[in-house]
Amino acid sequence: MKALFIYPLIFINTIVLSQPGDFKIDALVTPKSVEKTITVGGTDAQINGYDNQSIQYAIDAIAKTGGIVKLNPGTFELIAPVRLKSNVKLIGSGRETVLKKAKGIETRYIVDADYGELKLTVENPDGFKPGMKIQVTDKNQNSCWNVSTAYITDVVDNVIYIDDYLIRDYRSDQDGLISNASSVIEVIEAENVLISNLTADGSKDVNYRADGCNSAGIYVFKSKNITVEKVHVKDFNGEGISWQITENVTIRNCEVSGSGNIGLHPGTGSPLSIIENNDVHHNTVDGLFICWRVHHSLVKGNKFHHNGRYGICTGHKDTDVLFEANHIYHNGSDGVNLRGERESNAPHRNTFTNNIIENNGTKEGGYGFSVNSPANDLVLKGNIIRDTESGTQKAALFIYENGSMPRLEDNDIGDHKLGKIVTQTSQ
16 A cells, blocks of 8 residues: 655645545645844834934844845934845835935045055044945045945044045045045845835935945945835935946836936946836936946836936947837937947947937937947837927937947937938038
């Protein structure tokens, strides 16, 4: 006789045994694991506080197992970025959950801050405290990878100690500055992270400018499988959302507005980015600035409008990107700009399909598309390119001397002041 083994599974309905050792299962359900959740904010939460320390306690507590940090409605005051870790989901309660950056502080350092150093001697340490993140610059080294960032570990008299080595030699006599300019939320060297359903408020009017390669309203660095959805990033004195050296980053159903620089900034080698159904508007420079080596990515269903310069700007080795069904309008200069590059570094094999590009050039004049790169296999298909208002969008397509003519298929191109297609050599 065969032995009948009963496995520790949960069965629903009937188990029918036709003969010993055989069984038939009408319906089978295995137990579902429940994600661990910690709530933050208010008297009914597990952690009551409304500040970055309270959120950070929850993230650190749940990081070993992974799980959800659930933020209740209310305003959380931040003196330092909220730092996400792998396998953690940060989920708010809607736009009424506000992570708000505290007032900025800045001072000069009065002794040169050298490469590899872990302290700064400053003119005025007032307001600086352990746990804050700081930015170190001077006149000649104040952007991108020349900026040092670190967390304060201690303040003794007028000496600020930090947790990471300075990456350049900074001169105190060359406008050397230290400030608490930093992100609202950051994801650094992590994976499988979700940020959802909240507002990140950068308090731009009371904060110093933060460099976009090192900080943003939401900043992602050396990370993969990151999703940001249903988040409003507003009024950050720098870039709205910046992701650098990443894989598989998705920005979906977000609003990014009022940034002191770029709205969205993928770059420094960030393949497999998905930018979908976002509203990116009223940012000081570009709506979407695709930086170096962003490839095999999707930009779909977004609105880029009322930004200070370009709606979309792309260039250095930004290849194999599909731009589909976006609405690009009322930007200060061009709707879409392909930056000047040598052919070896040009944005090859990009396709723009079913987009509406209209009424751009509101500040200084501009074009629907401008191409300043010898980009191979650039395709414009099924787009509507038109100027229906003041004539500031001077041409549907402008080709610089260094630019290549795209392949045009089934586009609806309206009349423009200078003509539908204009080349620099023909002017």
